[in-house]
Amino acid sequence: MAEDGVGQLEADALKRRERLLALKRKREETSEGAEKSEDEIKQEEEGLPKPKFRSYRPQDEVLQDKVIPDAQPGDVEEEVKEQLEAAKNRGIIEELDLTTLAPRKPDWDLKRDVAHKLAKLERRTQRAIAELIRDRLREGQSDLAEAVAMVQPQQLDED
Structure with missing residues (x-):
């Protein structure tokens, strides 16, 4: 029985070695052409299909009405100018009475x-x-x- 187990382990090791050599050959072939990522190589080994990227736009007409439009960039320069002007205005800070901002007691x-x-x-x-x-x-x-x-x-x- 012990000999059967050892023989089986050796056979598994030979299969593993053959798979690794085949992977090495594939990697060398792909490095000559377009390079593949490790995820793609694993998917090829396991026989998994490549992931399909979707636009996530609904096909149903009812759902198409509810699609939120893509965000458009706003006028950044105007926003920055407004914030700078607000920072320059010190009147609000001077009106604030610091005595009313007493911290809370610890308990x-x-x-x-x-x-x-x-x-x-x-x-x-x-x-x-x-x-x-x-x-x-x-x-x-x-x-x-x-x-x-x-x-x-x-x-x-x-x-």
Whole structure:
């Protein structure tokens, strides 16, 4: 069995060598005439057809109406002149107040991301304060102003 494998490998090597020699001959022939690219040589080896370049213009009449015309170059000199004139005009830059262009604080994105969570917590805090006031009123404190005044200092201590 091992001998069959070795014999097969040798036969494959001989075939490969013959193919390489044939390719070398083809390359030499083509170098004398018009030169071919490596892609063309590979396509010839594999027997693939040459690619056809298309205009990509639709044949259907309905689609021909929707074809976008090719872009035409504009008047470049006029565009350049307009841009140069705009660059010379310094009035706009002088009108701009640099104090209004303050950079953002480094944590602005964190504050933005946490803002909705803080709003939710604020609502919960307000509910909790209202509930504490109600509890104190139920316990016997009849004066609402006193109950509110007692809750506020406790809340400030917790913050």
